[in-house]
Amino acid sequence: MRMDKQMARDRLWRVLEELAPAAGDRLPPERVLKDLVGCSRETLRAALAALEAEGEVWRHVGQGTFRGRFPLGRPVKDTLLVEATSPADLMDARRLLEPQVAAAAAMRRIPDDIDLLRRRIAEGRAARDRAACERADDAFHQSIAQVARNPLLIALLRHFSNARCRAVWQREWDRTYRRVGVEEFTEVHCDHHAQVVDAIAQGDSITAHRVMAHHLEVVSIDMGVIVQEG
Numbered sequence: 001m002r003m004d005k006q007m008a009r010d011r012l013w014r015v016l017e018e019l020a021p022a023a024g025d026r027l028p029p030e031r032v033l034k035d036l037v038g039c040s041r042e043t044l045r046a047a048l049a050a051l052e053a054e055g056e057v058w059r060h061v062g063q064g065t066f067r068g069r070f071p072l073g074r075p076v077k078d079t080l081l082v083e084a085t086s087p088a089d090l091m092d093a094r095r096l097l098e099p100q101v102a103a104a105a106a107m108r109r110i111p112d113d114i115d116l117l118r119r120r121i122a123e124g125r126a127a128r129d130r131a132a133c134e135r136a137d138d139a140f141h142q143s144i145a146q147v148a149r150n151p152l153l154i155a156l157l158r159h160f161s162n163a164r165c166r167a168v169w170q171r172e173w174d175r176t177y178r179r180v181g182v183e184e185f186t187e188v189h190c191d192h193h194a195q196v197v198d199a200i201a202q203g204d205s206i207t208a209h210r211v212m213a214h215h216l217e218v219v220s221i222d223m224g225v226i227v228q229e230g
Contacts, residue, residue: 003039008047011037016057020067027057027065055142055161069158087172088225090163095216097156098141102196102212103205105147113147117197124190130177133185138164140193144212147200176223184222192218 003011015036020027027033034044048065051057058070105113120143124136138161145157163169177185192215199208 003037003043005043005046005050008037008039008043009050011039012044012047012051013056016051016067022067025067027067029064054139055158069161086225087169087223088220090160090169091216091220091223091225094160095213095220097153098144098216099209099213101145101148101153101157102200103209104150104153105144106200106203106205106208108149109147109200109203114197114201117143117147117200121190121193121197124193125186127182127186129182130174133177133182134164134173137185137189144196144200172223172225180222189215189219 012033015033016027019025019036028036030041030044034041037044037047039047048057048059052059055069057065057067059065117140120136120140124133124140127133127136142154142157142161145154148154164173192211195211196208196215199205199211
């Protein structure tokens, strides 16, 4: 029986967890991966493309395939990751930018975009532990940038995502989820996400901006990193 893309993706994921568990790890070449997964090279490439779309791997012609998200230009990346030295700095940047991104998404969305965003919400509601919650939340916010269809905004949101991998953010995130719990994410935060998507679906940029701003304010309060105005 021919292996479908989803089955190949799931098997490939298990191979990656064993052979390339950390960001930056190089994957084995395709000729090796296809045998480990047990599929054709065509099916393997479709599975790799699916994982690349999820930000789990990135590929560079002539160098290979690597675990993690695509590393963008080093000067911008270094600036953001060095200057965002605290969760408060990162949340401040997110609160300044992401409501505008949501507003742009409301003006530029197409029907397929709404299907994608609702899938992201469903993934968040299905999350059952802290790591799954964070992956789902990160994927949702990056998808909003994709709907806005501006390569620079997509790049900036990816930088924010990379900053969330830093130890200082992870420690604060872990404390937050110990205090608030997964239920807070799967209910309250996903409800906020749904409100953002409803506004985007209606093409209502003002409401999309407002509800995203409110959502990020709540996240800041939950994390104890609310930024003082003025």
